[in-house]
Amino acid sequence: MRPEVIERIEALLPAQHHRPEIELLYRMMRDYPARGGKGIRSELLLRGAAAYGAPPGASAWLATAIELFQSWVLIHDDIEDDSEERRGQPALHRQHGVALAINAGDALHAYMWEAVLHAGVEGAPGEFARMIHRTAEGQHVDLAWVQHHQWQLTPSDYLEMVRLKTGYYTVVVPLRLAMMAAGRAPDPRLEAPGLDLGAAFQIRDDVLNLVAQGQGYGKEIGGDLLEGKRTLIVLHWLQGASCGEREAFLSEMAKPRSAKDAEVVAALLHSIQHSGAVEHAMTVAHDLAERGLNALSGVLQEAPHPAEARHILGLMRQLATREA
Template structure:
């Protein structure tokens, strides 16, 4: 995220803990935000605020900055808990927080950042922002439940539609819909109703792109372990598409690995499955699906922005969103 958002978010934390354990607590809270996330969602929020006429230096812009900081805090507390839930090894090129400090302290640190997120929302003073955050997190938690419950119950009898519903809930709200809407309300404008459908499509494109990168991304850029989704038993459009047409022995080998907990999975077989997926047409299928969704979302957004107060800012936002859906990290 941009440095001014990082310092704004961290300015909510006390500077000193008063005793060594609480210094350590504050270090844990600052850790993920300081690892330098890309700030995709906060940039989208600020871009939307500009599109809707909020000008830097105005009170509206100040409100937008607090909401952007809150969105980054959201992303960071969710990642702390996500990494525990998925038992991920790495985050942004470094060990996940619970691998550094143990699960109990990491859960608590995530909860604490969650509270600082609400503090940032409150500081924004933007009417309606609290409701937006409530809706956004409800949908995200529902999507997260779908994802996690499939892992917990070894559920692989899923259709593409199941995956797509999960992604809409888990990714689209906080990645696209909420940033677009929050930018509008920070500028004092009622959000365009099409933001919802646009955001659902673009969020889906975004998540599928992430799933693809998890299989064939550049480890140096990606920041998470390549193939980590397979080790964590994640459902993806790629895997569900491949499963539907896979040879019986490959399918069996796959499901047999997916019945195992992460530490019991056979790295050799997982590597083999990884290759099968790359060699199948399923990565291309998913890429095409993502591109189609991105196109739908961008068209809806272009239409919604036709009468936007700042047409230049609207063009910039559309370009940035287009890049997101085709990014390579």
């Protein structure tokens, strides 16, 4: 994450209060931003703003807002998924309980809007509202599949979900905000490649969750399986699984996380890892990434600062085609 974003987060979020309870809230709000992370979305926004000649102050505040969005969404997401870890440390609700973590996420949400207002960019509040709507829709689909024990799903179902849940806030909206910060109307051609690249990124993240031992991955390995996540990998594996494997899988996934049998889950994970499903998912991600990069290149070639545009394409290539 860039220094100018970190500085704005530190300046915006309060740190001290005479009541210890409120000071704990402030520490909790600062926790996820302080854990670092790559700052992919803010970097994309700042690169895009430079490519289109936006003033640095306005774009830095928008980048700060999108990082605060990421933080409060992750706090809530970890609770909804019953996750154990975030960026190599216990999830916030594991440290402080669900109620306090929800409240800290809500407080960060409010500070996100404050950062948006600091930017003073016309149309930015509406863009953030649109981003929240799409992300919430995708998250709801994902959670509803788990809640309703739904496994009769197709790859198209998965891709529609991740385009909503991940594609908008990871790629589409940062690039649209970059153009808005430069006083331009967002190019509608950004949406299709942005959604393809966002889906490719999510598939790669799903792969890392299964095979990233020793690679500095910030979440628990196999956590998606324990949480019953519907991923492209698992959906493909189910198509070729034996009746016994499928029965064991569906029986285990019907249980809450705390009741799952670790040995059964380990056996299922081994089967998935050696079934070809991971390689299939990586091929799909590669094809989506190439299509997205080709289309995005056509849009960015009109940017007034070509060197920055090339940096964006390089960042997107690294993001969407990273080795697992």
